[in-house]
Amino acid sequence: MTKLKDWFYNNNSWSHTKYELWHRCKRKFWYQNIAPYLLDPGNLDVGKISMLKSLTPKYALQGRIIHEILEDQMNKHNLGREPDQEAMISQYLKKVQMYENTSRTTIAEFYNGAPDETFFDQIRETGVTQIHTFFSDLWPHIKGNIYIRHETFDKVLVDSTKVLLKVDYISQDPGGILIITDWKTGAEMEDSPINRLQMGVYVLWASEYFQKDPRDIRSELNFLSTGSIHPYLFTETDLDDIWALITDEFRIMNSTYEYEKFPRNPSSNHCIDCAFKAICDQG
Ligand code: SF4
Structure with a gap:
């Protein structure tokens, strides 16, 4: 029977990203979430797996950088300074350059031998456009609200399952409604089940953490690609359904750790950007 290090059992948790990965490819889930914690890895090169785990797929890079610099700007906002558009653009371009200089060891597709000559120029252009959209269309929507917190790791217990989450930005509008904001840098899409689940988990946590009725919490997806805002509302019944889904899925995810x-x-669709392609037989 596969045994794992104590750290795994002490910190094992559910998250909407684990859920998404679980449904996309269970082998990738194993490499990402189980392999690094094997008590006896045998011939498996756990050091290499941990290195592969740190690779970023192309589709996620722009979002990762924009979230990092938004976090920095919101730290400053929390100290009373207005977010600075020019500083954000400069930070963004510097970070893109850093990844371009190290692409063969930091970007999954480049590591997998599929470099893309135009990629960095593309994300330079689209990222700067998204920063402009943030300032013209999205920030004005919440900048007058009371700041509550941003980009903090939080957890909520769903029965005995630890659920981990990190909300991009939380504020309170003048009417006392808690606004949960998630910034999306990918293409705008109609309501997807995974987005709804993600926002539902945030509301589940927020209703416990802030002791609020779910009707007094509004969660919103903010699309930096278009400037659109998609609001979500959840009832107690919706949250009960999410609760049941988490407990069921977590039990199944942890019923065995055998490779x-x-x-x-x-x-x-998903092998080309898989960080573990190099070690997956059919990748
Ligand atoms: S390369 Fe494809 S099949 Fe292999 S682990 Fe990655 S996503 Fe799964």
């Missing part, structure tokens, strides 16, 4: 029970799910 063979986590099958590959090869697909041209």
